[in-house]
Amino acid sequence: MTTPTDEKTTSFSGHQLEETTRRPRRIWGRPGLVTAYAQDMAFFDTRAKLVAVCALVAIAALMPLQLEDDILKLLATGFVLAIGAIGLNLVTGYAGQVSLGHAFFVGVGAVTAAVLNGDPDGRRLGYGITFLPAWMLGAGLVAAVCGAIVAPLATRLRGLYLAIVTLGLVFIGQYIFAEWREGTGGRGVGRDAAVPTLGDVDLTVNGAYTEEQKLYWLMLVILVIFAVLARNLVRSKVGRAFAAVRDRDIAAGVMGVQLGRYKLLAFTISSFYAGVCGSLLYAADGHFSPDEFNLGMSVLFIAMILIGGAGTISGSIMGAMLLALLPRIASELPGFFPFISDRSTEHPNIFEVETALYGVLIIAFLLFEPRGLYGIWHRIRTYWKSFPFSY
Amino acid sequence: MTDIDTAEPLLVFDDVNLSFGSVKAVNGVSFAVQPKELFAIIGPNGAGKTSVFNVLSGVYRPQRGSVTLDGRQLVGMRPPKIAKLGMARTFQNIELFSNLTVLDNLMLGRHQHISYGALAAFAWVGPARRQEHRHRAVVEDIVDFLQLEQWRKMPVGLLPYGVQKRVELGRALAMEPKLLLLDEPVAGMNLEETEDMARFILDIRDELHIPMIMVEHDMGLVMDLADRILVVDFGTPIATGTPQEIQSNPDVIRAYLGGDHQTEAATDGPALTKEAAG
Numbered sequence A: 001m002t003t004p005t006d007e008k009t010t011s012f013s014g015h016q017l018e019e020t021t022r023r024p025r026r027i028w029g030r031p032g033l034v035t036a037y038a039q040d041m042a043f044f045d046t047r048a049k050l051v052a053v054c055a056l057v058a059i060a061a062l063m064p065l066q067l068e069d070d071i072l073k074l075l076a077t078g079f080v081l082a083i084g085a086i087g088l089n090l091v092t093g094y095a096g097q098v099s100l101g102h103a104f105f106v107g108v109g110a111v112t113a114a115v116l117n118g119d120p121d122g123r124r125l126g127y128g129i130t131f132l133p134a135w136m137l138g139a140g141l142v143a144a145v146c147g148a149i150v151a152p153l154a155t156r157l158r159g160l161y162l163a164i165v166t167l168g169l170v171f172i173g174q175y176i177f178a179e180w181r182e183g184t185g186g187r188g189v190g191r192d193a194a195v196p197t198l199g200d201v202d203l204t205v206n207g208a209y210t211e212e213q214k215l216y217w218l219m220l221v222i223l224v225i226f227a228v229l230a231r232n233l234v235r236s237k238v239g240r241a242f243a244a245v246r247d248r249d250i251a252a253g254v255m256g257v258q259l260g261r262y263k264l265l266a267f268t269i270s271s272f273y274a275g276v277c278g279s280l281l282y283a284a285d286g287h288f289s290p291d292e293f294n295l296g297m298s299v300l301f302i303a304m305i306l307i308g309g310a311g312t313i314s315g316s317i318m319g320a321m322l323l324a325l326l327p328r329i330a331s332e333l334p335g336f337f338p339f340i341s342d343r344s345t346e347h348p349n350i351f352e353v354e355t356a357l358y359g360v361l362i363i364a365f366l367l368f369e370p371r372g373l374y375g376i377w378h379r380i381r382t383y384w385k386s387f388p389f390s391y
Numbered sequence B: 001m002t003d004i005d006t007a008e009p010l011l012v013f014d015d016v017n018l019s020f021g022s023v024k025a026v027n028g029v030s031f032a033v034q035p036k037e038l039f040a041i042i043g044p045n046g047a048g049k050t051s052v053f054n055v056l057s058g059v060y061r062p063q064r065g066s067v068t069l070d071g072r073q074l075v076g077m078r079p080p081k082i083a084k085l086g087m088a089r090t091f092q093n094i095e096l097f098s099n100l101t102v103l104d105n106l107m108l109g110r111h112q113h114i115s116y117g118a119l120a121a122f123a124w125v126g127p128a129r130r131q132e133h134r135h136r137a138v139v140e141d142i143v144d145f146l147q148l149e150q151w152r153k154m155p156v157g158l159l160p161y162g163v164q165k166r167v168e169l170g171r172a173l174a175m176e177p178k179l180l181l182l183d184e185p186v187a188g189m190n191l192e193e194t195e196d197m198a199r200f201i202l203d204i205r206d207e208l209h210i211p212m213i214m215v216e217h218d219m220g221l222v223m224d225l226a227d228r229i230l231v232v233d234f235g236t237p238i239a240t241g242t243p244q245e246i247q248s249n250p251d252v253i254r255a256y257l258g259g260d261h262q263t264e265a266a267t268d269g270p271a272l273t274k275e276a277a278g
């Protein structure tokens, strides 16, 4: 029997290693040719992707010079929600652990940031830390610790049972937030949110640029940072282990993946992202009430990753942006469909339509495009790649 | 195979009992696998072959018995620990991570060889990137070895069955195991795919020198490839020996053809065929 691999000696040692350490070469006339693994495994594996993402970020950065402040505020909120959605996507989309408790971790982040940043002489508990990265990361860390405490549940329960138990977390959280008046202000009252300042500049005060413009840029920068970090994570050993735990946990164990450890990691990281999201979510309003961290918010995050695309970072962002803009989209509808009223006393009105749209979007995506907005974008891209041979 | 007989065994499976309620899936099975040996386990459906593999890889914990690899007791260890000691396996019903590409599946086989942690993963630059590149090179060698080039970037769920079986073999090889367990590597394959797989198994033995335990119903393949064979029926060991010894063993023939054919079969001296194996 002849073997095609006669030159192989004993075991696999990565004979092509020299290839990987060599600098990538571009061959003239073959822009798509990959000559080194470094290039094949780069953050942007094709130049087209690099150009597209840079263009997108540049456009996003220039938006505040063009758009109205009220839209900028919505978009900035969308960026913050996107950080939370990325977090949920890590634990649910990538690691396959369905969590209905995301609102709890967002709440922990919001409260922690408010407490850290709050006025020490004020009515509520406050430590007067004004340095933004300090209270933002502090909020993330406290939420992450809560996530790590909850994670062992996931090693005992799976699927629907885990979803129900994490749902319980939201109710426990609501109780604690409501009772801890010193920290949260209590039910229906709330307290001031952490105030974003950079150096001596309070971003919530109009100056050369408006509050909305400054907050928009701040949130955009933070989102880009957290999205890049998440993207690195999911293409690494950790991301592969998450997917292994999600797809086949027995095989994952036999491959050497420690299930408990990666579930713990998934919950911890996801909660960290949720905490960061919570710390920034009320910067524009300046105030929040503990009632907001309810089941509805958890479902909103689930909807974002379902609509955006489970198991994708860009999908998380797209889903969050769409749902953040949904009220605005609904309020524009009377202009196109005169039978929709913008007064809540008449029917159908924009508020009803918004709720209905939300439901319809979830159902439609689950039925027709389970890969979400990411899937749609992917299909468009594939279509243009193979144009004019579209089949 | 004289050197095999005298060498210190790599794996000792000693008097193992595993039952599910009243079903005795593995009932007092013992065998030893020598370094470099290709050991086969055969037996009718439900005989307990896969259960032996599940005990070996730590998926099930036997009620009684001992399993040692290189002298280390495996009973009671969790699967990741056993994987780390050098046990790799494929599954009877393919257990690939079907949403991931061929490359990512093979990279998962490298999991325990990659040492960077979550923080390095976030940063990517530094240890994560260095190690990813190094292990990617190893994985590419395996892609070459198993001739998987054309499917490298495809999600494995979209690949033909025979290719998936090969990817699963690659994932196990990526673990650089001391002992490789193959559960029905050619089940459901056509003739060409079977021949390819047989060639790969021979390559693994002759070039990579990895000892293997193979469970297989294709008697032709088993008799051609195996150094020694263990026959089990209803969880009970019936015979162990070289292919020649097994083919002429009356107990084996009885187990395969049933009690009625006992005398007939023994006198005719039949070869065990695929059909007989069911």
Ligand SMILES: Nc1ncnc2c1ncn2[C@@H]1O[C@H](COP(=O)(O)OP(=O)(O)OP(=O)(O)O)[C@@H](O)[C@H]1O
Residues within 6 Å of the ligand: B020, B023, B024, B025, B043, B044, B045, B046, B047, B048, B049, B050, B051, B052, B092
């Ligand atoms: N998880 C389980 N729970 C209950 N019974 C089981 C379990 N796994 C295996 N069994 C039983 O143990 C016995 C041996 O099964 P096993 O899968 O090991 O057989 P096998 O020799 O691999 O068969 P096949 O050739 O069909 O793959 C069977 O009777 C089976 O029903």
Ligand SMILES: [Mg+2]
Residues within 6 Å of the ligand: B049, B050, B051, B092
């Ligand atoms: Mg079996």
